[in-house]
Amino acid sequence: MPARVPTPGAPGRARRVWFVCDVLGVACAAGTWVLVLGAAGVLLRTRLLPAGDAAYGLAHGALFHLLAFLALAAHARAMLTDPGSVPRGGAPGGPRCALCGCARPPRAHHCAVCGRCIREMDHHCPWVNNCVGEGNRKHFLLFTLYTALGSLHLLLLLGVPALRGYARGDWDSRSTVTPRASLVFLLLVALKGFLFGSAMFAAQMRAVCSDRARTEQLQGERAGPGGGSKWVNLKAVLGHRPSLAWISPFASPRPQRARAPLRVV
Numbered sequence: 044m045p046a047r048v049p050t051p052g053a054p055g056r057a058r059r060v061w062f063v064c065d066v067l068g069v070a071c072a073a074g075t076w077v078l079v080l081g082a083a084g085v086l087l088r089t090r091l092l093p094a095g096d097a098a099y100g101l102a103h104g105a106l107f108h109l110l111a112f113l114a115l116a117a118h119a120r121a122m123l124t125d126p127g128s129v130p131r132g133g134a135p136g137g138p139r140c141a142l143c144g145c146a147r148p149p150r151a152h153h154c155a156v157c158g159r160c161i162r163e164m165d166h167h168c169p170w171v172n173n174c175v176g177e178g179n180r181k182h183f184l185l186f187t188l189y190t191a192l193g194s195l196h197l198l199l200l201l202g203v204p205a206l207r208g209y210a211r212g213d214w215d216s217r218s219t220v221t222p223r224a225s226l227v228f229l230l231l232v233a234l235k236g237f238l239f240g241s242a243m244f245a246a247q248m249r250a251v252c253s254d255r256a257r258t259e260q261l262q263g264e265r266a267g268p269g270g271g272s273k274w275v276n277l278k279a280v281l282g283h284r285p286s287l288a289w290i291s292p293f294a295s296p297r298p299q300r301a302r303a304p305l306r307v308v
């Protein structure tokens with residue numbers, strides 16, 4: 044049974060420390076950090092520093108490390124933020140979850156890993172060791188966005204010269220240590236990150252703009268006739284007004300509206 048570490052406080056007022064004690068999830072989340080930090084270190088040591096071009100190294104190093112930092116910050120927020128857990132117990136009457144005993148509100152679904160009902164549960168993601176739901180959807184969306192962008196930057200930075208070098212039969216000779224191994228490692232990390240990030244980002248944007256979490260899509264639920272436009276739904280997740288806070292993993296949007304209940308079709 045996973046354990047969480049909530050601190051007392053009224054929902055929406057006091058911040059709660061949230062961590063799911065799932066061995067597989069912790070291993071996957073730690074692996075994500077190891078891959079990103081490892082790629083940043085290998086890129087710096089074997090590609091940028093040996094290049095001997097300060098401007099080239101500074102520009103690409105700063106861009107990649109900025110994207111990696113934002114991705115990891117969003118990852119940490121997605122992992123350590125309450126995804127929208129429904130308190131156990133609650134007022135008597137109404138539908139109750141047979142598994143955790145909470146008074147289940149509309150659009151909440153039970154997660155077997157978290158052991159709780161989660162509002163607007165999208166899915167349980169082992170890579171962030173947490174559910175993706177009402178409380179952390181923005182952070183997960185940014186994690187996938189920055190993962191895709193950082194991986195794309197790495198693919199273009201290394202993939203194009205590598206293909207040219209391979210065509211000439213000349214692998215990059217500027218690296219000081221095992222150039223082929225480091226290049227293959229970086230390209231594999233970039234390819235995996237780009238495929239994962241872009242696919243998950245597209246899926247999340249579809250869910251956000253349609254105001255239907257993937258759990259709701261899979262179970263044949265759809266928003267009622269009172270659902271907003273795509274723009275309204277996007278603002279409900281990212282924040283009321285477009286600003287830099289939309290792309291900041293450190294900004295937490297305020298609750299925007301009470302959404303229309305879903306109905307089964």
Ligand SMILES: [Zn+2]
Binds near residue numbers: 140141144152
């Ligand atoms: Zn439940």
Ligand SMILES: [Zn+2]
Binds near residue numbers: 155166
């Ligand atoms: Zn979960």
